[in-house]
Amino acid sequence: MLLCRVSAVSQTLARWGQRSHRGGGLLHRALSFSSSRCHGVSPGEGGAQPAETDSARSRYRDTVLLPRTDFPLKLTGQRLLDREVEIQRECGFADLYSWQRERKAKKEFCLHDGPPYANGDPHVGHALNKILKDIHNRFEMLRGRQVHYIPGWDCHGLPIELKALGDLGISGLSPLQIRQKARMFAEGAIARQKAAFQRWGVMADWDQCYYTYDGAYEAAQLNVFQEMHSKGLIFQGYKPVFWSPSSRTALAEAELEYNPGHVSRAIYAAFPLMTLPPKMASESASLEGVSILVWTTQPWTIPANEAICYMPNSQYSVVKRADSSQLLLMATERTANMAALLGTELQTVHTFTGSQLEGGFCRHPTVPDKEVPLLPANHVTMAKGTGLVHTAPAHGMEDYSVASQFNLSVECMVNEDGKFTELAGPELQNLSVMTEGTDKVISMLKECGALVKEEQCVHSYPYDWRTKQPVVIRPSKQWFINTASLKDKAKEALQKVRILPESARGSLLVMLDRRTYWCISRQRSWGVPIPVFYHRETGEALINKHTVSHIATLFKEKGSDCWWELPVEALLPPEVLKKSKAGPVTDYIRGEDVLDIWFDSGASWAAVLGEPDYRADVYVEGKDQLGGWFQSSLLTSVAVKNKAPYKSLVVHGFAVSERGEKMSKSLGNVIDPDVVINGGQDPSMPAYGADVLRWWVAESNIFSEVHIGPTALNSARESIIKLRNTLKFLLGNLQGFDPRTQAVDPKQMHYIDQYMLHLLRGFSIKVTDAYSEFDAGRVIRVLQAFISRDLSSFYFSIIKDRLYCDPEDSLGRRSCQTALEEILDGVTRSIAPILPHLAEEVYLHAPGHPEGETLFKSGWIKSSPVWRQPGLEEAVEGACAIRDSFLSSIPGKNAAQYDLTIAIEPGLLFELMESLQEEPTSTCSQLAELMMVARVNLTSELPRDLPSDALLNHGTFLINLEGGVIHEDSAYSIAVVPTSAARCPRCRRYTAESADCLCLRCQTIVSQT
Template sequence: MAVRLRWCEFEFHVRLVKGYYRSSRTIYTSCSSSYCAQGRPERKHKKYTNTVALPRTDFPLRLDSQKRIDRDIYLYEKCEFSTLYTWQRKHVKGPEFILHDGPPFANGKPHMGHAINKILKDIITRHKLLQGCQIHYVPGWDCHGLPIELKALGGQTNLSPVTIRKKAEQFAREAIGGQEEAFRSWGVMADWDKCYFTFDKDYVKNLWQQFYALYEMGLVFRDVKPVFWSPSSRTALAEAELEYNPTHRSTAVTVRLLMRKVPDPIRSLIPQHGLPVFALIWTTTPWTLPVNQAVCFNPDLSYSLVSIAGHSGEVYIIASELVEMLRQKLCRQIDVITTFPGGILAGASYVHPCRSERVQPFLPAAHVTAGKGTGLVHSAPAHGPEDFLVALKHSISIECLVDEDGCYTEAAGPVLRGLPVLSEGSQAVMDLLSADILHSEQLVHSYPYDWRTKQPVILRASCQWFIDTNAVKQKAIEALKTVKIFPEDGSSTKSGGGLVSQLERRPYWCISRQRVWGVPIPVLYHKISGTPLLSMSLINHLCNLVNEHGRDFWWTLPLDRLVPQAVLAEHGVALDEVEKGQDILDVWFDSGFSWSYVLSGEKVADLYLEGLDQFTGWFQSSLMTSVALRGHAPYKAIFVHGFAVDAEGRKMSKSLGNVVDPLDITHGRKDKKHGPAYGIDTLRWWVACHATQHSSVPVSRTVLEASAEAVHKIRIVVRFLLGALHDFPSDVDESLYFLDRYLLHLLYDTDQQVNQLYESYQFNRVCTTLTNFVTNEVSALYCHLTKDRLYCAPVDASERRACQLVMSRILEVLTRSVAPVLPHLAEEVYLCHPYKKGVRLFQSGVSKPLPEWHQPEVARVVNLALEVKRTLNKLSPVTNTQQLAATVFSSGETLTLLKMLQEEEHSCWSQLTEILQVSSVMLVEKRSPLKFHVELRETLQQICGRCRRFTAHSVDEPCDRCQQVLDKLRVVV
C-alpha cells in the first residue's frame, strides 16, 4: 500500500517557511530600495492536512545497511536482471552493437579493476539497449598462463605436467566462479550462459586452426633468436610481460681486447714497432663477455690510436669522439697518437677475452654510435637483437652458454659453470678479466623485469616460435587509422600513438613458452634435424583427440596416438624419428584470437574496452592476428580506462595493504561504522564519475560518500515525482502553463546532451549533467514552484493534471537517463510506478522526448520571469516571498512577454504569481531605461490555513480557491 508522505519530506529543496514579524510598513523597490511588510503570527494549519493532495508512494526513501543489500538482491531477481540479455537477443530488432569482452585472468578474487572494467562495459551496453540496439556481449576468461600455474603450484616442485594442469585448472575454475558471481551481482547484462574460456576444448581447437592458418601463410616460423628470458619463471617472455625498473643497478666495465691482426695502415702509424694494440669495449652486461663472438665498429666513425698514462708500452683504439669521456672516466692522461677512419678496421681481429685460443673478427655495423662507451661494441649474438642480426648477416653460428635457469652451462668452463649470470656469474667474469678491466662503474638505469616474479630478465637465444609481425605491421598501422580511440581528450590518443610506435619497433612476436599450463603448440619435430612436422591433417587429428580425451591428451597419450600413420607418411618419416613439442602458446596468443572464436565470420566489434595497459597487450595482439588473417582490425573503436588507486594516489597492491575489495563497498565492512554498505548503484556511480577521464581512479571514503550522496539526491527526487503521480490517470490532454512547457524544453535539451555524452563515453559528464538538472531544474525550480498546484488545486483541475503530466515526463526521461548507470534504482522506479507496474524499464523499448518539446520562445518568456524573480528575491528581506505583493513596471516587449504569463493587470492566481512565488502581481506599464523594475509591499491578504498562500480575506477563512475545493470535498472544518 502506498505510503502517505509527510509534507516536510518534500520540502528538502525548499527553505521551510518561517514566521516573520515586522512592525513598520515600508516599500522596497528594485530602484530605490525601501520596504517593510508587517509580520504575522504563524498559525498551525494541521486541520486541513487531509484535504491536500500529498504525494503517496511505497518507494523507500532511505535504505541503510542490510536493507540496501536485501533490496539489491530483491531487485536483481524481481526485475529479471539475469534474463535480460537473453530477452533482448530475442525481442530487440535494432542494429547489433558488439562489445567484445577482453578476458580477465582467472587468477584471483574480484578487485576494483574488475569493477571499473565490467561496470563501464555495462553502462555502455545498457545505454545502447535503451537506444534500441541489440547487444552482443559475451564475457570471457583468460584461463591459462604463468600466474595461475605458479599459484596452483604453491611452491611445489617436481610435479608431473598432468598434476600441474589439474591443479591449475581447479585454481582457475575457482577464480572464475568468484569473479563471475561478483560481475553478475554488479548487474552486468551479458550472455552468462555462453561465456568463453580460453581452456575450453572448442577454444583450443580454434586456436590450433588459427595457428595453422598463420603457418600456411608463412607468418608463423620457428627460429633461434635472442628473446627476453625470465630465469625466475624459466620461460621466454613477450614485451607485454615485462615491466621496466628505472632503478636497476648494473656494473658497467671498460675492457681491453688484445688485437691479433692489426690492419697495416694502423700498424704503420704505431710509433714503436711491435707494441701490443688493444681495442677498448664497454658493456653493462659483463656476464655476456664469455660468449663474445665479435667486435662491431662503425665505418663512418673516426677512431683514434691513443696511449694511456700508466699503460706504457701499449696502444689503444677508441672512437675519436669518446677519447675525452674516457680521459674523465680514468682520470689519466691520454695522448692521441693518430686518428683514422673506421673503415680501416675491416679485416682486423682480436683474441677472445676469456679464451685465448680463439681469434675473432671486427665487423662493421650501423648500430654502433659514439653516444657512449668506446665506439667499439662487444657483440654476443645470443644476448642482443642487434648482435644477433650482425651475426646472421656474417653467417656466424650463435653460441649460448646460459641455461634456462639463467646459469652458465658446462661449456662455460669449470669456473663459471652453474653460476647465475646476473649475480655470482657476473662477478666471476669480472674477477677472471680483472687484468683487462680498465674501469668499472655502477650504473642505475631502466632494466626489464618479469612482471609477475618482479625479478630481472635477460636476453637469451633459444629456439622459439614467432609471428612475423614485420610482415603485417604496415597493414596494422594502416588499419589503426580507421579506429576511434576514446577518451578523445588527447591522453588516450597519445597512448594510441604509442601503440603505433610499438608496432613499428616490434620485428617479431615470440609466441612459445616453456611451461605446461597452456595450449600446447601442435607440432611434432624431426628428432635429428629439428624440422617441424605440421599439417592440416595433423591439426584435424589433434582436434578429434581433444574432443575424445580432453585437454590434457598432449601429455597423457603415447606418441603413436598423437600422430597417425597417415601423417607420418605425409612427411615421409617413421614414428621413432619424431618427438612431440614441449612448448605451449603465449597467453597473449590465446586471448589475441578471442575475436575469431566469439565473433563469427567477418564480424567486427563496435568496441574493445580495457585498461590503458592493453595498448601493449590485448589491443595489440588482437590487431596483429586480425590484420594477419582478415586484413582489418577486429574493432571499430577502443576505449581505455584508468586504474584504481587509494586516497593518496598509490596503485593498489597487496604489499602496500591498500587493496579495496568491491564487496566491502557494496556490502559494507564487518565494522559498518568504518565502511557502510553503499550498495551496487553507488559503486556504479563511482565508476561512471571517475573511471573515464583520468588514468588514476581514486577509491576513498570521501569519493564514495560523495557518490552515495549523489545517488541519494536522485533517489529523493524520483521518489517525490512518483508520489506526485499517485492519482495521475496517465493519459491526459491538458493545456500546459509556460512553466510546464519550459520544463519540457529543458528536459528535451538535457536528454539530447546526455545522449551525446553517453555516445562519446563521457560518463563523468553524464553524472554531472544529470545531478545539476535534478538539483537545479527539477527540484529547486519546478517541484518547488508548482507545489501549490500539485497539493492544493482540485485534484482533477487542469493546472494540476498539467503539472502531473510534466512530472511524469520528467520521471520517465530522468529514469531512462540514469538507468545505464543506476539500473537498480531505475527498475525500482518502474516497480513502484503508479501506472507502469509490471513493466521492466530495460524491456520497455525506446522512448525519446518529442522534438516539439524544444521551444526556445517559451524559454525566452520563462527566463524573463525568472530574471524578475531573481531581482525580487534579492530585494526581499523575508524568506517567504508569499507574504509580498509585487508590482512589476515595464514596457514594450518585456511587458508583452510578461503579459503572456498574466493577462490581467493584477492577479493572485496567474502563472506569473506562481513563478514569482508572491501573493499577487501587479503589471504596470512604465517606460524606463531599465528592462523592468520591481516594487514589493506587504500583501493585504491573509494567510490561507490550507494552502499557506497569502490569498485569504481573513485569517479565519481559507482562500476562495481552497474554499471551493473544501466545498467539493464537503469537508466541514
C-alpha cells in the first residue's frame, strides 16, 4: 500500500512544472543555515550526551558500515610527483590524442595552436596559454567531438639568430652556417618546451607537431605569398619603415615595444619666412623678419626637412616676444602655452587662418640655400607644439604621405647602422643620429640662431622588442603588403567572428586601422627567403607564379636551405625562365631578404588547418597577439580566402607577479613552472605538481592580468585537498557497491536521493555551459558551491545514518549509494579537463567500469532527463524551508535530541510533506531524515496538550508550479520538544527505549549479523 501511494504521488510530482524563485531562495537559506550548524554532524552527535563506555562503543563497531577506501587525502613531495607521472603512463596520456582522432565522431573541434617562439625555456606564460587550451580540448573530447589540435613552434627570426650567434661572439659566417646554428638553437628550445608541455598534461600527438622551418610548411607559406602577390597585394617599394640600428633590419609594428619612459631632447626651431604666401602679400610690412616656429622630439631629422605643414582651418598668429622683439608665427591657441614656456609675454601682431599660408616658403636653418614650402595637412594637431609641423618625409609615416601628395624628395641621410651618411654633410657624417648626431644638430641650430628653446621630453617611443634599443624611421627598399586595401574585407570578416572578451574587438580594430602597409622583408639569414630574383643591371625584380611555384616545390622537397645551397640555374631552370619570358639565367641574382616571422606564423592556417575549410573553431592567445598573430592570420586569410581563419577568438591576459608586476629577473619575481611542479630551494615553493598549476590557470580570471605566486599556488593546493576530501568521502561510502548490478531505479529511490540527482543535472548543465564559454573559473565556482552547499553542508550530513547504520543491501542504503555514485561520476568528470591526473586517479578507485578503462575514453557527465523533477524539488525545498524554521528555534543545539511536530492545513504543501512521510508519526521517514530529528509528527494542526517547554514557530512556503498555474502560499507551524527516547548505542540516534537498549532498527540488524 505504501509503495502504491508513493508511486501515485511521484506521478503527481512529475506533472508539476518549474519551481518558484522564492522556494529556491528558501532552500538556499536552509542549506546555508544547516552549513553553520550541521556541517559534518552525524545524527546523534553534538549536544549533551550520556557517557558511553569503551565496551559499549566497541561492541557494535563492526556492525556499522563506515567509509573505507585507500584513496589518499593528500599527496605531497616526491610521492605526488611520482603518482602524476605514473598516472600519465598508466592512463595513456601519450596516446589519448591519437585514440580520439581514430574514433568516430559526428563533429570535429579545431583549436589552432598559435606557435610559441623557439628561443628559450618554458615559462608561466606558456603554462597559462597551453593549459588553457588543453582544458578546452579535453572538454570537447569528453563530450564526443574529435579534437584537431596540432602544437607548433615559430622557429625563425632575429631573436633566435642573435642567441645562436651573439652569445658565442661569432661573426663572418655564411648564411648557411648561421642557419645551421640557429636551427640547432631552436631545436634545443623546442625540446625543452615540448617536455614541459607534456609534463603539464597537455593532450597532443607530440610526434606530429608543426614547425615553421619545415620544408612543407615553408612551401605552403610561399603559396600564400604567391597568391597575394598575384593579386597585387605584395609589392616592392621605397618607403619609410621602422628600422632597428641595433638589429640592422626593418621591423613591423608588431615587433615594436613602446617605452613610455623614453627621454628625448625636444627643441623649438625657427624657420625664417623667405617667400610670403600670396594671400598675405598685403601684410608684408607686419611679416618682415618673421620665423615659422616648429617643435620636434627628434632634432636629428631637421637636416632632412622638406616642408612645414599647417592645418588649413585653424587660426594662426604672428607674435612678438617682449624680451627680444623676435617675431614668431604659431597657432593662435598655442600662444599662451608658448608664452609660459619661453617665460616672456607674446604680443599678437597679426592673426589669420591657416589657408592663407598657402604658397609660402621658409629658409632651411642648417642647409644653406635650401627653401622649404608651407603645405596643408590634416595630421597637424594643436595638442602639443606650435600647430606647425616639421616635415621630414624620409623619417615619418605621415610626413611620407605629405611627400607623396606634393611630390617632395624622400632622400635618406641615415644608414643601416643609424648613422648620418655623406648626404647629411661633413659635419654630421658617421655620427649616430640618436646620440652625438642629435647633439651636433642642436649645436648647429644654436650657431645659426635658429634654436628658440630646448627641453627634455619624456614620452612613449618605439623600441626593438628583441634588443630593447630605440628604433628610427628611415626609408628603405622593402617588400610590403598593402593592408589598406584589405582593411574593409578584414573588418567585414571580423563581424562574423565571436571574440571573448568582446571588449578585445575594439583593440583589434584600432590596431588594424593603424597599419596602412606591412613591411614583410627582413635583412637577415634565419628565415624563409623571399623568392625573388633581381636583374644584375637594372635591379628589376623577377617574381611571378611560375618562379614562386618552382621555389615552393624545391622548399617542400629540400627545405629552404636550398635557396643558398643550389646554384641559380637550379632555382631558375630554363622552363621557368621561358614561362616568365625572362632573359638568360646569368642576368639574375637571388634576393637576400627573408620574410617577416609574422608572415611565417600568419600563414599557419594554410599549412596546418588544411582543406576544405582552412578555418579553426577558435584561436586562443594572449592580448599581445591582437597586433600580432591574430592580425597577420586574418590579413593573409582574407587576402587569399576572403574569410577569417577562425570562427572565434579567445584573448587572455598576461601572467604577472602577485603584486601585479611584469615578471623580470632583475625584480626577482619570475615564477618558473618547473619549480612550481617539482619544488625549489626556497621553502615557500614546495613541489605542487602539475594539477596545482592547472588549477591556478583554471581559477584565474584569464580575461585580465593573471597573478601567480606562493599565495595563489597555496590556495590552489588547499582547494584541491578539500576536493580530495569530498571525493574520498564518496569513494569510501561506495566500497563494495557495483552500480552495474546494485543501482536502484530512479523511480524507486528515496526522494532526497532523487532530489540530489535533480541538483546534479543542474550542476552538469552549468558546468557544461561554463566550459563552452572558456570560463573554467566559473566551472570551479559552480563546483565549489555544489560541494560545499549541496553536498557537504546538506546531503552528506543527512545521509550518514542511512549509509552507516542501515542494512548493507537495504533499499535505502542502495538508493543513497546510487546517488553517491552518480555524484562521484559527475564531479570527477566535471574536474577532468582541469585536473586530469586527479580525475584519472579517482576513476581508478571508482566502482562500476571495466578493468583498464580510463575516464577520458568514457565520455562527459551523464545527465538523464529523468533526473529533472521540479515537483519533487518543491517537496524537498518545502521540507528544507520547514527545517530552516526548526533549526532557528534551537540555535546551537543538537537537532537529534528533539521531536518535531509539523502542522499544515490540508492542501498542496501537506501532500508534498506526506509524500516524504506517510504515517502521522515516524522516526525513520524521509522527512525525519531531512530534519535530522528523533521523531517527526505530521498533522493538520498543532495538538492542544503541548508541554510547557515546547518551542513554537510559524512560516510560509510559496509553491509555484506549471508556470504559475499552481500558485499557493502555504502556511505551516512547528512545535519542538526534547525527545523522551534514549540514545541508541549503535546508531547514536535518540530512538531507543532506554540508554542500554538498541533501537528497533539496530536490534534487527544486529540479530541478523
